[in-house]
Amino acid sequence: MNKSPYYAPTGGHPPQTQLTADRAVFTEAYALIPKGVMRDIVTSNLPFWEGTRLWVLARPLSGFAETFSQYIMEVQPEGGSDKPELDPQAEGVLFIVEGELTLTLAGERHTMRPGGYAFIPPGSHWQVRNESSAPVRFHWIRKAYEFVEGLDVPKAFVTNEQDIAPNEMPGTEGRWATTRFVDPGDVRHDMHVNIVTFQPGGVIPFDETHVMEHGLYVLEGKAVYHLNQQWVEVEAGDFMWLRAFCPQACYAGGPGPFRYLLYKDVNRHAALKF
Template identity: 85%
Template sequence: MPSRNYYAPHGGHPPQTQLLSDRAVFTEAYAVIPKGVMRDIVTSQLPFWDKTRLWVLSRPLSGFAETFSQYIMDVAPGGGSEKPELDPAAEGVLFVVEGELTLTLAGEPHRMGPGGYAFLPPGSRWQLRNESEAPVRFHWVRKAYEFVEGIEVPAPFVTNENDIAPREMPDTEGRWATTRFVDPDDIRHDMHVNIVTFQPGGVIPFDETHVMEHGLYVLEGKAVYHLNQDWVEVEAGDFMWLRAFCPQACYAGGPGPFRYLLYKDVNRHMKLSPFGAR
């Protein structure tokens, strides 16, 4: 398998001499949160997490993300949590981009390094610790699981990107591929968190316009993205939020692969009243 290079923010602050303008964009159809804004001053903390800070990339908010939240967690040596998730209805995905952590799931420890991926269904018993001598940084995607009578909740699992072969998109000669951690036909899952890879020159050759909401964190490389009516340059460390039906396409400019961690909501009926109110 090829070596992986995942971008992770380290915080800090720019000098007073730096220009204020950046590539941050927030519109009613999409948002771009560039890596340059992930500084110490915008970090958050969570209850029952020790020696931990995080950057919040998305959260359910009117006019912004509706279905999910996404964090970049930064856990110092010795840090972690014995009670990480306080919402019994929340499912989660962890994806490690730097360092190592120990995930204890139903009493069984799992050592996870870069590329490590864990799916945590609602009600999971899990704890997390950084037992190494360096910080560990990982994404934590959270969603309120949509239970369906007669369909069982999927089981937890732990894997690594390097153990999964990417699936090439048809008629792309390998320029566009997706690493799928969940079988797309498994109706138990109501969200997918995949990795999409474009080789230099690879494109999404039409404006995708669909019901799935997206969160895209650029793990590696750079590209030009067509979002709604705008062309936006993005690079490793940037995050994009795309609302449902926002037209989207991209061109990977090289010189290396362009890769991103992709969230989307799937496999459920459309709510017929706002936010499921009754």
């Protein structure tokens, strides 16, 4: 099996000789969970999943207005679930970072490998199994779908990022590009999960300040992020959660591309009552 280009945690624990201070940060505007935090001691389990553990990267928190949850799932050979999602209102995205996953969605089997991407609408019937001889690791992003009268729920689909041409940002000469799995004009979708790629030296040249909150998992490379007037170094395996309106910009440091899996909430009115 070819080595995956994406970073995936494997757990374990550091030695007693390691310094305890790390880069982890939690503020009122953003959080940084560095890859070194994802150890055995912080894994969890889920009902009706066999041979599986997970790292919870994001979850809704009172006062922090999170719209989503994000897990890194680790499924051992012969593991998986015939009843993975217990919330009928939840939509989901799966993105494979290592290994091979068999997804059965609406009765159709799909073999997903690194770069594999699946959108799963709310109320779907689906199952996952690791039928290979090595662990499979993948991101599972979940959101409570916001139904709108007169709009159909978007349909399920399975693809791979290798089959989608990135869209270059205008005026960047290809230094900044986004792999979009969903048409931004399709308002049936209330979340986008994309892959953003910066070539060495590429930048977001201003502090973006907007209503969409983000989950960013660094798949490859390293960069410096400007978050709410603070500079934060990030590398492959790190996760950032950015609250709505958190100012954000970045500079890709090289020597290779800087790439991350990006979640954002889109295409819905702001709720006026809670």
